[in-house]
Amino acid sequence: MTDPVSRNSETAILGGGCFWCLDAVYRNLEGVASVVSGYAGGTVPNPTYEQVCGKRTGHAEVVKVDFDPAVISYADILRVFFTIHDPTTKDRQGADVGPQYRSVIFATSPEQERVAREVMAEVAEAGLYPAPLVTELAPAPEFWPGEAEHQDYFARTPWSGYCRAVIAPKVTKFRKSFAHRLKERAA
DSSP states (O other): OOOOOOOEEEEEEEEESSSHHHHHHHHHHHEEEEEEEEEEEEEEESSSSHHHHOOOOOOOEEEEEEEETTTTTTHHHHHHHHHHHHHTTTTTTTTTEGGOEEEEESSSHHHHHHHHHHHHHHHHHHHHHOOOOOOOOEOOEEEEEGGGGGGGGHHTTTTTTTTIIHHHHHHHHHHHGGGBBBBSSSO
């Protein structure tokens, strides 16, 4: 995705299950200039998908979202995040199980950490989920871009079984919940 990036852009790094799901949603959110699927939070430099899925690196599948805070706030980026994945299941999203699928926010600044804590408290207090949040909050580590075949996966392979069964329902939920924040609104 190559929308112009503002000089005042911010970066969010988020993990909430398979990165293909987050990638598909954030590409459609107004104010988002770019989305890159990748890896963060582990110990192996420049990990591969196979290494991460093999649970040998400690990395989570994440997306790096560059956004314009004059158009969308970091708090709203996080509200989308908490709507499109289950932040109450440790190391899993649906049938995807393992530490690479953990719910995690990697804050790129003390201000992002503060906002993340506020939004997490807001979500917990709203009672949106029947169990407590298990989302990790940590300072942003090195981000490693994923391989080319993992970028914009949903748009390139919408017919695949995983896309139809897992990603499409999340995109539909996002479009309904945040219709007012879509890049391209229905006429």
